[in-house]
Amino acid sequence: MKYVQEFRDPQKAQGLLQQIEVLGQQLTQSRPGPIKIMEVCGGHTHSIFKYGLESLLPSTVELVHGPGCPVCIMPKGRLDDAIALAQNPNVILATFGDVMRVPGSKQSLLQAKAEGADIRMVYSPLDALAIAQKHPDREIVFFAIGFETTAPSTALTVLQAERQGIKNFSLFCNHVLVVPALEALLSNPDLQLDGFIGPGHVSMVIGARPYQVIAQRYRKPVTISGFEPLDILQSLWMVLRQLAEGRCEVENQYARLVQEQGNLVALEAMAKVFTVREQFEWRGLGDIPASGFKMHPDYAHFDAEAKFTLPHRQVADHKACACGEILKGVKKPWECKVFGTGCTPEHPIGACMVSSEGACAAYYKYGRAQTAPELVSR
Template sequence: MKYVDEFREPEKAEALRCQIIKLSHQLEKPIKIMEVCGGHTHSIFKYGIEEILPEAIELIHGPGCPVCVMPKGRLDDAIAISQNHNVILATFGDTMRVPGSKTSLLQAKAQGADIRMVYSPLDSLQIAKDNPNKEIVFFALGFETTAPSTAFTIVQAAAEKIHNFSMFCNHVLVIPALQALLNNPDLQLDGFVGPGHVSMVIGTNPYEFISQQYHKPIVISGFEPLDILQSVWMLLQQLVENRCQVENQYNRLVQKAGNQVAINAMSKVFIVRENFDWRGLGDIPFSGLKIHPEYAKFDAELKFTIPNRKVADHKACQCGEILKGVLKPWQCKVFGTACTPETPIGTCMVSSEGACAAYYKYGRFSNFANKKLDEQQIVTLTP
């Protein structure tokens, strides 16, 4: 299969692994690398990548899962909107089972709210066209990856003069989150595997502050096993050569200046919030998007009354520490016992990009509670 099998060849993976081991022997201390994107986390565990890396290299799982960083208060706001008379709330499937302070969207649906799963914002716009006597609200969330599709949908709704449609906007920005992590004294990182999907939109230029201000290397990576292994190898080369640069391994899709059409759409439809609350990271200045006043009639926060309260996480859940990279999922007290995909306590176990879900799904967490596998293990790259 073209463009898939080529990035999963065991021989090439073994060659990269050997080069990574050689470079690791030149390092003076153990190295901590954070993969920012939840998609990378799942690839790492699906293909057993961390298990074949030398013991001196530790991969830290970052806050790049958009559902995982959604605070309970915003979930409660979405549920409150869905309980308005005559409202149909549409959202992505990942958000349906995320627990709010008292219930989830799925439970609210079971109790009578009209909540529907869609695959894109345009699906929710079609629901508005099909139900002119209902108010349709799309629960929009995600990083810059999904924000352009939300922006284009609002532009289309305005062009078609669809007045029974609005967005509950919860889009967040990756750069302020990375800056918050770098300012955290409890987290010592040596480099980043940068998010591929976000970078397809924003490009590589916005990451320059990481190398220039914080003197950390970052490599934008694709999602196949060879992509990730090559990105680790590129990071180690920078560390060995005492360089700090923004490098682009995913250059088959990511351009330096990003996707200008998508960027222009976001600039037209959104403005940056002064603050936005992130699960596990708290309030991060200028890290969230809200709908531009020009499109205020499509802003659900202005159309409906919402609680707008901050809600603390469950005391037993340690999603916050996991999202910040301070803990691994298997170190959480309730992981795999009280908290499972069937009975999730935190968001990291619910989302398809959550670190806890990755550990649980692929059953590899026990390997990290014990000694790492031998460096001479044969690479199979079998999911």
């Protein structure tokens, strides 16, 4: 297919892999262990395993999977808040499908729905707004989730609700920001990273500039990447080339879609509807300052947290679940003792096994036999 196969050319991939091997050998001559590059985005993790890229890399280069799955980083306490909203008889909770199976402290949204809560799966916040128009006698709450990728569509929906005078619509806002999460990772002494493959979809919105803090303050190179095999391999090569040349910069491999200044219309909508929280809890990473959005005071009448009383509890993860360590990049999924046995996509214990962007789900679907052969017989 034109414009797809060009990004999956085996000969070009082999050429990039040869250059990656040369750079990897050069960089590890004077240091122990492999060069560790984190792909931040869960979409990149999915592509890496779908196309078998990790198994093609030399032993001198290791990919570390980051906290770029918005479903996976949602803490149990926030899920419990969403369930509490849905159990209000006057509320219809609208949510994306992959959120419904994530376990809270006692049950998931799907289980709450089975017990009678009015929870409806939608494909966009506009679907939730349409439900509000059809049910003026009910309060419709949209479970807003995602990085800066999905935040603009949520913001634009709020602006449309305001224009149309729809008053029975509100957000349970859980949008999060990628750069503060990277800073939190770099402050973790247990995790030694050499550079980042930056997220493509988020960067289409925010642009390349916000990553300058990672390159300048933390001295880690960043390459924003597309999602095809050659995109990822070229981005990895670009990070390694920076390391070999002693540079720490933000480079944009995904220039066909990502602009330096980002999407100005999207940024304007977000700035109007949202403001940054003082802190937000991330699964596995704890409270990260300035890492999430909340409703701007001018739009407080669309804020479900202002309209309703919620538990707002912090809840620890299941003791057997290593999701927190996996999201921090400290562990690989197959190092979790319940991976592929007690925890599967059909019966997840942790959030990383639920979403298709979760590292555990990617390992289970594509990389289980390659990465942890001892698990095949289980």
